[in-house]
Amino acid sequence: MTPYNPFNRNFGSGTRTKAVRPDMKWHEMTRAGNIYEPGNANTYETGDWRSIRPVWNKERCINCLLCWRYCPDASVIAKEGKFETFDYKHCKGCGICAKVCPVNAIDMVPEEEIEKVKEANKDEN
Amino acid sequence: MKTKVALTGNEAVAQAMKQINPDVVAAYPITPQTEIVQIFSSFVANGEVDTEFIAVESEHSAMSAAIGAAAGGARAMTATSSQGLALMFEVVYIAASMRLPIVFPVVNRALSGPINIHCDHSDAMGLRDSGVIQLFSENAQEAYDNMIQAVRIAEHPDVRLPVMVNMDGFITSHAMDVLEVLDDETVRNFVGTYVPEDYLLDAKNPISMGNFDMYDFYFEHKRQQVEAMKAAREIIKEVGKEFAKISGREYGLIEAYKLDDADVAVVVLNSAAGTAKGVADELRAKGIRAGVLKPRVYRPFPQDEIREALKGVKAVAVMDRAETFSTCGGPMFADIRNTLYDLKNDIKVVNYIYGLGGRDLRLEHVEQVFEDLENIRKTGRVDETVKYLGLRD
């Protein structure tokens, strides 16, 4: 970033950068607090809000996509009209998907259990 | 081509709006601004402008819709007075913080209560810290000229701020005045086409505007607004010079009237400056070196220019057409005293509150002010710092 130059008036009006960082100076940030990168909230992770996580059971799933429809966080990813995966970076673990699933193909599993399983797998390797 | 015409201030402003031909105007009627809305509506109804006119249901919505329109990429305007401006208060700040170049005439009228419809500057002063540029106009000519320049100032890429163009209610808005208007094409070329940089209707570049700004970023965006205001000081002068080329009338940040050798000076906004200049002339004929300073721009505050213009005077009277109820004088008084402080040359500065609710400012009043200043200059003594002119006391 070019240093602030009071004689370059336009500079002080703010920038149009798509990548605002907290370490930027006032004149490096976007003008008026505009955001030029639509949907960049997906780079902000809300997955660590979760204490229980939805786990998909492929065998049971009938691909009705009700879970996709009712996730408030767009964290059920569908591909070509079928359940693809959960977006654990953003899933907040609200449990709605599991509740609306007509065939109980989603289990809500506490994160500490997932951790335990991970640890166990690590030991094995 | 210039034509001399007889118009009221409101007609002159409406004429300027017609020639600017904005994309969107959203406005609501209020005395003494009403005529602007009515006249402009007739321009719309008769196809004399291409503007989308939104006859909103309140001034809050007028400014809100203007914000939406400007954010959408349109050249947008509104117009109001007094209570209307007070109702807009919240969104005027937002227009400024969103850096939207909305031009809006304000026909100055006293704020309620008690309810009153006549001139004072309490409406404009209420928004002096909102982040909008404030231009003041002595007469219909200046109101017309300010409107046209305001578009260029507001839309300048270094500025991108709303501009409020003030003129005195009834005194200027309703009095017939002779002024010179430019032809449509000259105005159209001067204001040019508005090219927005960031706008909602840019299908290829979606943008989020008016976002939630917490303690980690809000401060920085406020600092940017200050920078835009600083830039405005220069841009206003540049635009004023360019305007001189098409009109023969040049505008700066202030008008310094006979201040070069003045001992005593009055600082005053809008129409009262005309009265003050007349009195100064009279006194000069009697050997008193009187001058007048008329800030044309009140926000950003032209501190350097004012300091320069007043540095040689011995006593200054700031005339405020608004109260602050601080018990320490009017709003402009505080600004001017603050400005002169750095000179450290013991200029005596006093304050006169005048004309509230449309109370007449008479020649005798201004003569009295200059007489007081002469006494202060001679004795070096100030008996009363804040006085009221034309009050039954």
Added chain:
Amino acid sequence: MATLKELSRVEERFVGGHRLCAGCGHGIAVRMILNAAENSNVVVGCATGCLEVASTIYPYTAWRCSFIHNAFENAGATISGVEAAYRALKKKGKINEDFKFIAFGGDGGTYDIGLQSLSGAMERGHNIVYVCLDNEAYMNTGIQRSSATPTGADTTTSPAGKVIPGKQQPRKDLTAIMAAHNIPYAAQTAISNWQDVHKKAKKALEVEGPAFINVLSPCPRGWRYNTPDIVEITKLAVETRFWPLFEVENGKWKLNYKPKKYVPIEEFLKPQGRFRHLFKPGNEHLIKAIQEEVDNRWLALLERCGETPELPPR
């Protein structure tokens, strides 16, 4: 009617990473509405409230389309300004693309403080869709009552106290007020019935002129039910006829869903903490009064819709 298989192929325009509470109804409602706009260009306007403060925390935006927030009470005026700009710029050939305009407001921003601005926008006939995300209180400021808060609800400004048992006034019928503007389309829907939301959003987006949709969008924090149960609780609001699904198209009222049997209001009230005090012994008359209110409103609605005004069989 499109299937979820088809709808899931539409690009997501309200993305994850927003900061609404886990399980917030607003996330569901907004996704449904934007999904119905498919691939058209949209500008979203938004009133201050949970949705706005959670979705555009600088420097992040959850909106993958143009978005504007102005203030709390002026989403209607703001979006009408954008729409006017669109008409002006289109007329002058400065833009070529087509756009849809959708404004979201909470019940506070719509029923209460923003009602005037919305009414003005509707009366002026802008080509916009205004969506009220009704969670029946001012959630963003900590669950205060609004004119959408139902009778009896415990909120922080209508607390269930020793003398006064929650909100004392009936809910305002905003959808009817909007219909009274003689706009081409006004509808009431609830997230539990996604087909209904989808159909209504599509109609609203297609109609020429102003359209209004009132969506029941529960807030687990303010309503105090078990978060995963959002669809169930919303369904109960519809089944108990507390929140009927209807639409008013060019002045013609139409009921979109008629419960098969009489489900007493207790079923809706009971799972929610905000109504808990009503179930204390001695408060039976309060529930009875609420039931009467629901039944009377239902009968009046049926009449408006040209249906026989009768209660469902018990």
